[in-house]
Amino acid sequence: MESNTSHWKNDLLQRKQASIFLQNIIDTRNKNSLDKNAICMAIDGDWGTGKSFFIDKWSETLREDGRCVIFFDAWKNDLSDDPLIGFISQINSGLKDWIRKIKGEETVPDKIKSRATQIFTNAAHAIIPLGKEFIKHNAMKYISNEGTQIFANISSNKNADDSNIFELKSEHIEKYFDAALKTHEMQQASIETLTRDLEYIAEGLSFIDIKPPIYIFIDELDRCRPTYAIKLLESIKHIFNAKGICFILATNINQLSQSIKAVYGGSFDGRAYLKRFIDYEYKLNYPDNFSFCAHLFSKSFLSNHPRLFSGITGSEYQDKPSDVLADIANIFQLDLRSINQIFGQVEAAIASISELEEIHCLYIFALAAIMHKNPKIIDELCMGSFKRIPDLDTMISGNGREFIESFRTNQISRITTETTTIKDLIVFYQYISTDLEQSDINSILSEDSRYRRQILQRVYNSKSAHKLIKSYPALLRMAGSLESN
Incomplete structure (x- = not known):
């Protein structure tokens, strides 16, 4: 890989060579036909080591080289309770032009064209919430309003009168759980479909002479609310885990680990938790x-x-x-x-x-x-x-x-x-x-x-x-x- 020098003219911390080194690793890993998962790399560094500058210049160089690049600032999107809304929106914006090019190329197989255009519909299905509000809403189809509130109280650990609990007839509960199970199964199927859609898009890029993978840069993850960061990481692992996708996370691993411990408890091993999501960690050294x-x-x-x-x-x-x-x-x-x-x-x-x-x-x-x-x-x-x-x-x-x-x-x-x-x-x-x-x-x-x-x-x-x-x-x-x- 040859890195464009113009993007690195203010590279006073000498990071250009690191981007070349890391991109060679990613390109080699992506060529491995036996590896069916997305690549996730963390750029780890303390304050002042230039994480944002590094991924900003690296992403600019990739764009100029004709690569498919999406940039997501997690800190700017931390206002939303659900990180997937902003994340999906950014992926939508980033892939729109590439999908248009794939559809317009005659050599691209029809199946790839079809799957590429369906991705955002499947993405919406994949992120259907299964929280308490969803349960409460769907329970109303099968049980009374009063019963719904009782059920909501139970799910939120509020004390409920045993006599009221028995007002929930077993057939209603069975219908409720049956609906929840079906919705869960639909969501899992949509996630699998979305994963395949992303793989088809990555494959379609090669037909228009664009070298995969699709690079998705995520900046400022360690500055986000712990719950937001955790949900975004889990989404990357479970929803967007497709071959031909590469996530680059700019973060402070130690700080993010502490944030995770704040959610799961002081005895929780936040460092081990992060290793479930991250394939490679690259530590940015301190500049002189x-x-x-x-x-x-x-x-x-x-x-x-x-x-x-x-x-x-x-x-x-x-x-x-x-x-x-x-x-x-x-x-x-x-x-x-x-x-x-x-x-x-x-x-x-x-x-x-x-x-x-x-x-x-x-x-x-x-x-x-x-x-x-x-x-x-x-x-x-x-x-x-x-x-x-x-x-x-x-x-x-x-x-x-x-x-x-x-x-x-x-x-x-x-x-x-x-x-x-x-x-x-x-x-x-x-x-x-x-x-x-x-x-x-x-x-x-x-x-x-x-x-x-x-x-x-x-x-x-x-x-x-x-x-x-x-x-x-x-x-x-x-x-x-x-x-x-």
């Missing part, structure tokens, strides 16, 4: 922080901000703002969700600053990380002027990435080197954010450290620049009161 931060910037207005200064620039290092965020995440040991949270807070803070003003990324991201770790410190920075950040050493791991600076010493004419770290720069930013005496400024400007000189010159080049950098803690504190979902 540099890839993840680049992904965040690619979706943000900050990617086009004209005046973002990383704080780490020079002939050897031309770090992007996203790299600075990754450096901060590494030194403060932030997980992906925490990185996303502090990025959102920095976005909110910067949104209130004029684009004419320069943003010092290293300092503002460091302050956001500090606020995430210990909000009280930001409160202290807002209330007073601190030349050092309180408890910085307890919040960070090591000194962060090192930058080697080369320069001539003042004493003798030779080249020497000095190491500057991320921590050094954070400490320096905090120091110069205070009101320095001119003698302090002159002392820094006489240093050989290119980074410190450059940062100082940018901060003190105007009163507005220095005033702005002093306002970062207050802006971030306000942004921290804003929650984004």
Whole structure:
């Protein structure tokens, strides 16, 4: 399989090769004539691993390759009590054009054409509800209204008077159960018919030069109500289990397992339950922080901000703002969700600053990380002027990435080197954010450290620049009161 590169141009988490690998597995499995069932594959990943992006780009690539693809967002359809209504509707929309093409192709056998056109009638019969409301409705054909209510009370575990129960004549009960049994048998027959209809459609695709299977992508399953997710999974297993169909589920397996336990009880093995439905599980690995931060910037207005200064620039290092965020995440040991949270807070803070003003990324991201770790410190920075950040050493791991600076010493004419770290720069930013005496400024400007000189010159080049950098803690504190979902 060759994957279209254009769909993956923003594949900052490097998922393209995984889609090629998985599709080869599916195509090989589908060719196996002995396998009579649908294929069900789960794309498993925690928050931030890019599940939705992955299946979105994979499905786009399949469509462009001419494959039959249906996409169902389970979370958006969670409003319905019955997931099959929305699911059948989406399959109807997705297959309509393909069925039309199959009907119009002369080489397609008449039986396949006929079965393809009957699929949605059979689908409706296959999802006839057999719950209490259905029973209550059909019981009315055979027993009195009063008896129907008694029967409904019994089925819902309500106490009923024994004398009333005997008013239900045995012949009426027999007729009632006979009707329920016939309806159940009809439903089972319709399910088997629907399964065969789907297989005929998948077979019909080969007559119009479309390579099976039919891909049905289901996203956001783990975000749904547990009862909704369970019913949808059981429908996939029992109603749509047809050869030539491949389900791709994007979910968090552990989270979905916990949801299932919430329905069936704490001792229920939700993980084992899911294995009944899923043939393959593919675990999306965590992206490295540099890839993840680049992904965040690619979706943000900050990617086009004209005046973002990383704080780490020079002939050897031309770090992007996203790299600075990754450096901060590494030194403060932030997980992906925490990185996303502090990025959102920095976005909110910067949104209130004029684009004419320069943003010092290293300092503002460091302050956001500090606020995430210990909000009280930001409160202290807002209330007073601190030349050092309180408890910085307890919040960070090591000194962060090192930058080697080369320069001539003042004493003798030779080249020497000095190491500057991320921590050094954070400490320096905090120091110069205070009101320095001119003698302090002159002392820094006489240093050989290119980074410190450059940062100082940018901060003190105007009163507005220095005033702005002093306002970062207050802006971030306000942004921290804003929650984004």
